[in-house]
Amino acid sequence: MTYNRRFEGRVAIVTGASMGIGRATAMQLAEEGAIVVGCARRKPKLDELVDPIAERGGKFISVGLDVGDTDGFAGLIKDIATEYGRLDVLVNNAPSVIGGMVVDQSLDDWKANFGIGVDSVFVGVQAAMRVMIAQQSGAIVNISSVSSLRAGTASGGYGAAKAALNQFSQCAAMEAAPHNVRINVVAPGAVDTPGLNAATGKNPHVKKVITDAIPMQRAATPAEISAAICFLSSDEASFITGVILPVDGGKTPQLYVPSFDITNLDNQADNR
Structure with missing residues (x-):
C-alpha cells in the first residue's frame, strides 16, 4: 500500500505497538511522516520495527512499557511532549482480553479488563489532553471492540470495559472539542491477529465459523483497522469527534x- 504524508513532522504515541493493530498503525503513521513512539510490554518485538520503518523514511522509537503502570504511562506522554515540543496523536490500543462466563469469572479478572481497557486509557487521555489543549490541536483514537456494542457469551467483563471506554471517550470529546482536540473510537470486529488465533485456540475450524458469520465472509487485516485509525487521526477528519466507528x-x-431451506418458502406461505 502506498501512503501519502499526512503526518509529516507530527509526533504520535501508539500503545500496544508490538503486534497486530498497534504494529500496523505505528508503521502507517511513520510511513506517512510521523515521529512514532511505540510502547508495549514486549520491547524486543518493538525493536524489530525500527529498521524497517527507517528504510521507508520513517522514524520509530521503541519504549518498553506496560500501560498498566499508569504513572509510567502518564510520564511517557509528558516526556515525549517535552522532548519534541508537541504531541499530535495518541492511539490507545494496548489490549486486555480476559473472557469468562459471568457465573465463573473472578472479580480479579473482571477488574483486569477495566485496568487496561479503561483505567490506563483514562490516564493516557488525561495526560494527552493537557498537552493538546495547551497547543490547541491534537487527535486521540481509543480502540474499543464490537463487543462494546453487541452482547456475546463469555465476554461480559471485556464488553463492559469497552462500553465504558466508549462512553468515557465521548464525554472527553465534549470537553476537548472547544480546544480543537478530537477524540474518537474505532471498534474493530474480528481481525486476523495473534489475538484472534489465541481466542480460537489456533483452531482453523473455529476461526472459520467466526469469520463465515461476518457479512463480508472474512476477518479484517490489521492494515484495514490502521487505515481507519489514521483517518480519524488526520486532518481529513478535522470535523469528526466523539464518534464510535465500527470496522467489522x-x-x-x-x-x-x-438458516432455512429457501426452496420450501412457497409451501410454507401456502400453509400459513
Whole structure:
C-alpha cells in the first residue's frame, strides 16, 4: 500500500505497538511522516520495527512499557511532549482480553479488563489532553471492540470495559472539542491477529465459523483497522469527534436469521 504524508513532522504515541493493530498503525503513521513512539510490554518485538520503518523514511522509537503502570504511562506522554515540543496523536490500543462466563469469572479478572481497557486509557487521555489543549490541536483514537456494542457469551467483563471506554471517550470529546482536540473510537470486529488465533485456540475450524458469520465472509487485516485509525487521526477528519466507528465487515448492523431451506418458502406461505 502506498501512503501519502499526512503526518509529516507530527509526533504520535501508539500503545500496544508490538503486534497486530498497534504494529500496523505505528508503521502507517511513520510511513506517512510521523515521529512514532511505540510502547508495549514486549520491547524486543518493538525493536524489530525500527529498521524497517527507517528504510521507508520513517522514524520509530521503541519504549518498553506496560500501560498498566499508569504513572509510567502518564510520564511517557509528558516526556515525549517535552522532548519534541508537541504531541499530535495518541492511539490507545494496548489490549486486555480476559473472557469468562459471568457465573465463573473472578472479580480479579473482571477488574483486569477495566485496568487496561479503561483505567490506563483514562490516564493516557488525561495526560494527552493537557498537552493538546495547551497547543490547541491534537487527535486521540481509543480502540474499543464490537463487543462494546453487541452482547456475546463469555465476554461480559471485556464488553463492559469497552462500553465504558466508549462512553468515557465521548464525554472527553465534549470537553476537548472547544480546544480543537478530537477524540474518537474505532471498534474493530474480528481481525486476523495473534489475538484472534489465541481466542480460537489456533483452531482453523473455529476461526472459520467466526469469520463465515461476518457479512463480508472474512476477518479484517490489521492494515484495514490502521487505515481507519489514521483517518480519524488526520486532518481529513478535522470535523469528526466523539464518534464510535465500527470496522467489522458489517457484523454490528447484521440481523441474525437462522438458516432455512429457501426452496420450501412457497409451501410454507401456502400453509400459513
